[in-house]
Amino acid sequence: MGDGARQTLDVPRIDKGLDDIYVKETSICYVDGERGRLLYRGYDIRELAEKSSFEETAYLLLHGQLPNRSELEAMRADLGAARQLSPDILAFLRKMPKDAAPIDVVKTVVSLLGMSDPDRKDSSPEGNLRSARRILGGLSAIVAAYDRIRRGKRPVPADPARMHAEDFLRLVVGRKPSKDAARVMDAAMVLYADHSMNASTFAATVAASTLADLSSAIVAAVAALKGPLHGGAIEAAFNTVRTIGRPEAAEAFVREVLRNRGKVFGFGHRVYKTYDPRALIFREYARRLCAKAGASDLFQTAEAVQETVVRELQSKQIYPNVDFYSGLVFHALGLPSDLSTAVFAMSRAAGWSAHVIEYWKDNRILRPLDYYVGPKDAAYVPLAERP
Amino acid sequence: MGDGARQTLDVPRIDKGLDDIYVKETSICYVDGERGRLLYRGYDIRELAEKSSFEETAYLLLHGQLPNRSELEAMRADLGAARQLSPDILAFLRKMPKDAAPIDVVKTVVSLLGMSDPDRKDSSPEGNLRSARRILGGLSAIVAAYDRIRRGKRPVPADPARMHAEDFLRLVVGRKPSKDAARVMDAAMVLYADHSMNASTFAATVAASTLADLSSAIVAAVAALKGPLHGGAIEAAFNTVRTIGRPEAAEAFVREVLRNRGKVFGFGHRVYKTYDPRALIFREYARRLCAKAGASDLFQTAEAVQETVVRELQSKQIYPNVDFYSGLVFHALGLPSDLSTAVFAMSRAAGWSAHVIEYWKDNRILRPLDYYVGPKDAAYVPLAERP
Numbered sequence: 148m149g150d151g152a153r154q155t156l157d158v159p160r161i162d163k164g165l166d167d168i169y170v171k172e173t174s175i176c177y178v179d180g181e182r183g184r185l186l187y188r189g190y191d192i193r194e195l196a197e198k199s200s201f202e203e204t205a206y207l208l209l210h211g212q213l214p215n216r217s218e219l220e221a222m223r224a225d226l227g228a229a230r231q232l233s234p235d236i237l238a239f240l241r242k243m244p245k246d247a248a249p250i251d252v253v254k255t256v257v258s259l260l261g262m263s264d265p266d267r268k269d270s271s272p273e274g275n276l277r278s279a280r281r282i283l284g285g286l287s288a289i290v291a292a293y294d295r296i297r298r299g300k301r302p303v304p305a306d307p308a309r310m311h312a313e314d315f316l317r318l319v320v321g322r323k324p325s326k327d328a329a330r331v332m333d334a335a336m337v338l339y340a341d342h343s344m345n346a347s348t349f350a351a352t353v354a355a356s357t358l359a360d361l362s363s364a365i366v367a368a369v370a371a372l373k374g375p376l377h378g379g380a381i382e383a384a385f386n387t388v389r390t391i392g393r394p395e396a397a398e399a400f401v402r403e404v405l406r407n408r409g410k411v412f413g414f415g416h417r418v419y420k421t422y423d424p425r426a427l428i429f430r431e432y433a434r435r436l437c438a439k440a441g442a443s444d445l446f447q448t449a450e451a452v453q454e455t456v457v458r459e460l461q462s463k464q465i466y467p468n469v470d471f472y473s474g475l476v477f478h479a480l481g482l483p484s485d486l487s488t489a490v491f492a493m494s495r496a497a498g499w500s501a502h503v504i505e506y507w508k509d510n511r512i513l514r515p516l517d518y519y520v521g522p523k524d525a526a527y528v529p530l531a532e533r534p
Numbered sequence: 535m536g537d538g539a540r541q542t543l544d545v546p547r548i549d550k551g552l553d554d555i556y557v558k559e560t561s562i563c564y565v566d567g568e569r570g571r572l573l574y575r576g577y578d579i580r581e582l583a584e585k586s587s588f589e590e591t592a593y594l595l596l597h598g599q600l601p602n603r604s605e606l607e608a609m610r611a612d613l614g615a616a617r618q619l620s621p622d623i624l625a626f627l628r629k630m631p632k633d634a635a636p637i638d639v640v641k642t643v644v645s646l647l648g649m650s651d652p653d654r655k656d657s658s659p660e661g662n663l664r665s666a667r668r669i670l671g672g673l674s675a676i677v678a679a680y681d682r683i684r685r686g687k688r689p690v691p692a693d694p695a696r697m698h699a700e701d702f703l704r705l706v707v708g709r710k711p712s713k714d715a716a717r718v719m720d721a722a723m724v725l726y727a728d729h730s731m732n733a734s735t736f737a738a739t740v741a742a743s744t745l746a747d748l749s750s751a752i753v754a755a756v757a758a759l760k761g762p763l764h765g766g767a768i769e770a771a772f773n774t775v776r777t778i779g780r781p782e783a784a785e786a787f788v789r790e791v792l793r794n795r796g797k798v799f800g801f802g803h804r805v806y807k808t809y810d811p812r813a814l815i816f817r818e819y820a821r822r823l824c825a826k827a828g829a830s831d832l833f834q835t836a837e838a839v840q841e842t843v844v845r846e847l848q849s850k851q852i853y854p855n856v857d858f859y860s861g862l863v864f865h866a867l868g869l870p871s872d873l874s875t876a877v878f879a880m881s882r883a884a885g886w887s888a889h890v891i892e893y894w895k896d897n898r899i900l901r902p903l904d905y906y907v908g909p910k911d912a913a914y915v916p917l918a919e920r921p
Contacts, residue, residue, distance in 0.1 A: 161556045164743075165902035168555060169548045174908030189912030198914055215920045235629070242622070247649040254753060255649070258642040262634040344904040350740040350754055356551075357733050357761025366641060367737055370754040374744025376899045417901060502904075512763045514804060515552035517731040517889075521561030525576030527585055533602045 159518055166417065170352070170513070175208060175501050176343040180418035185425065187341055188212070196428050201312045201336040202226055205497035208341055209279055209504070222280065227307025229284020230314060232292060236260070237302060240289065245297045249489040250378070252293045253286060254369040260285050261362025270360070272504060278361045279500035286493040287311065291318030294486055312336045315493070320481045327439075328480055331432050335476060338425045338469065339491050341498025343418075347371040347378065348495075348502050355503040356513040368499045369492050375412070378495075381487035384413030385474025388449045389484075397451030405459055413471030414456050415463075422466045429472035436479035449475055546905055553804065557739070557900070562595060562888050563730040567805035572812065574728055575599070583815050588699045588723040589613055592884035595728055596666055596891070609667065614694025616671020617701060619679060623647070624689060627676070632684045636876040637765070639680045640673060641756040647672050648749025657747070659891060665748045666887035673880040674698065678705030681873055699723045702880070707868045714826075715867055718819050722863060725812045725856065726878050728885025730805075734758040734765065735882075735889050742890040743900040755886045756879050762799070765882075768874035771800030772861025775836045776871075784838030792846055800858030801843050807851045816859035823866035836862055 162168055177186040185192040188207050195204055202222045206214040214222060232240075239259065243252050261267060264281055266274040292302040295318075303318050313329035315336075324332070344352075350371035355364040372378035391400045404411055416423060437446035453467050477487050549555055564573040572579040575594050582591055589609045593601040601609060619627075623643065630639050648654060651668055653661040679689040682705075690705050699720035703711040711719070731739075737758035742751040759765035778787045791798055803810060824833035840854050864874050 159556045161559060163558065163896075164898035165552075165555070165557065165900055168552070168902045169546045169905045170552065170902045171550065171904050172548060172907045173904040174906070177906040177908065177910060186908075186910060186912075189909030190914055194914045198916075203917075213915065213917075213920060216917060219917065239626075239629070242626070244649050251645065251649050251750075254750065255642060255645040258638065258645055258753075262631050262638050262642070343906075344902055346740060346744050346899055346901050349900060349902060350737055353733060353737040353740055354754065354758040354761070357758050357764035357766070359757055359759075359761035359764075359766075363638075363641065363757035363760050366645075367741065367754040367757040370746055370750035370757075371741040371744050372746075373750050374741070374746035374899075377744035377746075379744070379746075509550075511551035512733055512761075513552055513736060514733050515555045515557045515731055515736060517558050517560040518556045519561065519564040519730075520559045521564065522576030523564060523573060525573075527577055527581045528600065529585075530590075530600075530603060530606065533600060 176341045178418045183421040196334040204337045208501040225280040226284040226311045229281045230288040230305035250373045256289045258366045287315040290489040336494040339494035351499045353513045364503045378488040378491040380412045380470040381474045394447040394451040398455045401455040415465045416468045423468045425469040426467040433472040433475040440479040563728045565805045570808040583721040591724045595888040612667040613671040613698045616668045617675040617692035637760045643676045645753045674702040677876040723881040726881035738886045740900045751890045765875040765878040767799045767857040768861045781834040781838040785842045788842040802852045803855045810855045812856040813854040820859040820862040827866040
């Protein structure tokens with residue numbers, strides 16, 4: 148906002164990044180950047196992280212209200228069924244390059260699963276809601292199975308009776324997680340389940356606006372999530388902290404990065420002008436889990452990085468965002484650090500689906516303009532006469 | 535444009551569809567909607583369709599200028615090399631469901647190929663240009679091989695010495711095409727190679743803006759292309775004409791669709807207020823090739839549809855777009871009608887890559903806003919107390 152009338156002279160205004168452009172009305176997610184609040188369907192994220200589960204929150208995002216007992220049980224059963232990968236999909240995962248980025252495997256296999264979704268030609272809201280559950284269940288199972296396979300281990304069969312997040316952790320680590328670990332994994336997936344119109348949700352919306360199917364929209368979102376300016380930031384932030392290694396080294400490292408106009412991953416957000424509420428929750432999880440895992444040095448290093456960044460960039464109101472401490476939490480839960488973007492995807496797929504289904508209620512193809520500044524009368528020169 | 539100052543009251547302006555929002559400057563493609571002109575890098579599309587080839591036009595879009603002889607030969611060699619699919623990829627294509635939409639196979643396999651691209655971690659313009667050539671070559675070969683396999687035929691090995699479009703046609707049809715057929719296929723790929731900031735190019739740009747890699751951006755574009763409001767329109771338009779079947783039935787059919795406020799696919803465009811120049815060229819190809827193929831009835835039916843739509847919707851300036859006659863051309867060339875979205879993709883991948891590489895020169899993450907209209911203070915009710 149702020150610069151008044153849209154320019155209508157020869158050179159139009161260019162809305163690079165679309166920072167202050169609203170593309171739709173929504174009743175899914177509210178980010179109060181001034182007060183550091185985040186709501187899903189009106190519910191405060193802090194309360195959901197503490198009391199809700201991923202399946203309940205995904206239901207809330209998709210259906211607009213909290214489920215009753217039988218609705219929640221049906222949701223859990225659907226996710227559990229979708230976690231059971233077919234032998235074909237497992238065979239396919241075994242053929243993936245062992246050094247692939249897990250998020251690329253997710254992108255490929257979600258596209259593959261979409262081709263055999265029984266509702267792929269049903270564009271009704273009900274059909275899409277069924278597809279969304281299959282995607283959510285399948286995604287977690289793909290991430291876990293690929294991770295086992297690339298480490299030379301046997302994929303673990305899903306247990307449809309378990310909570311979704313707990314079962315995911317079990318499928319990766321290979322044994323039943325502690326109650327605390329399962330609880331934190333669940334809360335982490337709740338915290339990552341949506342965040343209004345970020346770049347991946349927007350990519351999904353653009354693809355969906357051509358009336359492509361839900362699976363294709365999710366694939367577009369996964370493609371966007373891969374970038375280090377988006378989902379890739381969790382791993383980048385974690386690697387920074389791990390590289391620094393000890394709290395005493397943090398200040399010099401950060402100051403050197405900032406002096407070279409470099410970027411410290413996991414900090415800053417276009418909307419939040421204060422602490423991201425998710426970052427505050429992840430910080431407490433990180434503190435507790437790192438202590439348990441004997442990795443308190445890592446946590447203290449992260450805290451020292453935060454202190455330096457917040458102090459040095461005070462005038463710019465730069466604070467840790469959701470991706471800064473979550474990498475430490477995933478590490479302490481036993482997840483390989485390069486799995487974090489994929490974990491982000493399997494959580495955010497709830498929000499992606501909810502936003503796409505909402506957009507389709509009043510669809511309009513998303514087709515902005517670009518402003519041409521090149522030549523307009525180039526003369527075609529035959530090949531033989533070119534320099 | 536038109537409605538003056540952006541609203542700054544409580545309720546912001548919602549730019550649904552982003553119709554009049556400019557997201558970047560470009561020197562790739564210029565659409566003159568008033569005069570019905572289309573330029574690639576300043577060259578008129580009519581001249582390129584007549585004189586250029588797909589490899590030359592792709593070079594022009596990617597590099598900004600026409601290639602000299604050795605540059606063109608290198609481009610052709612790179613595309614030819616990339617058309618040679620590995621046994622692994624062929625084995626994978628054999629496992630695809632035989633009833634999959636070819637565009638879904640493209641989406642999946644482009645994602646798969648990206649994982650083994652030797653330049654996948656090289657984000658320099660040179661690395662991206664090499665990746666773009668691999669994607670262009672691989673895409674055509676995937677489309678052709680999958681089509682053969684699903685029809686129970688053996689994939690034909692690529693011939694790297696041939697022109698790209700000619701070899702694609704040979705790989706699908708199984709024999710060397712006539713000179714005329716090869717020429718029309720080449721021109722068709724030139725005509726589909728770019729069209730400024732359409733929805734698929736925009737999806738690619740959104741994904742790319744997070745600094746995801748080129749392959750991921752192309753996958754996002756393919757996802758968006760699938761929709762019937764975008765690439766899916768070629769097949770939808772062709773099916774309409776085929777369903778009508780004879781010229782005499784066209785008028786009644788079209789009037790009935792319009793009376794029911796239905797959509798006639800292959801008509802109308804946000805930018806063109808007159809005939810799309812590509813539609814005029816495709817129309818002449820369709821006339822000639824349908825006559826040769828003994829399908830003049832189909833062409834005359836299409837013309838009758840056009841006449842009725844243009845007459846009935848005169849006040850709205852609705853004209854056939856690029857997708858209306860191209861389906862007839864692909865049909866006359868021997869391509870199955872459900873392959874047309876995939877043919878669109880393997881041509882447009884040139885433009886997608888060029889736009890992404892251009893955007894990265896001055897990158898900014900694309901993150902618009904959505905306007906929250908839902909509740910802000912929902913109270914969490916424990917499961918046992920829910921109705």
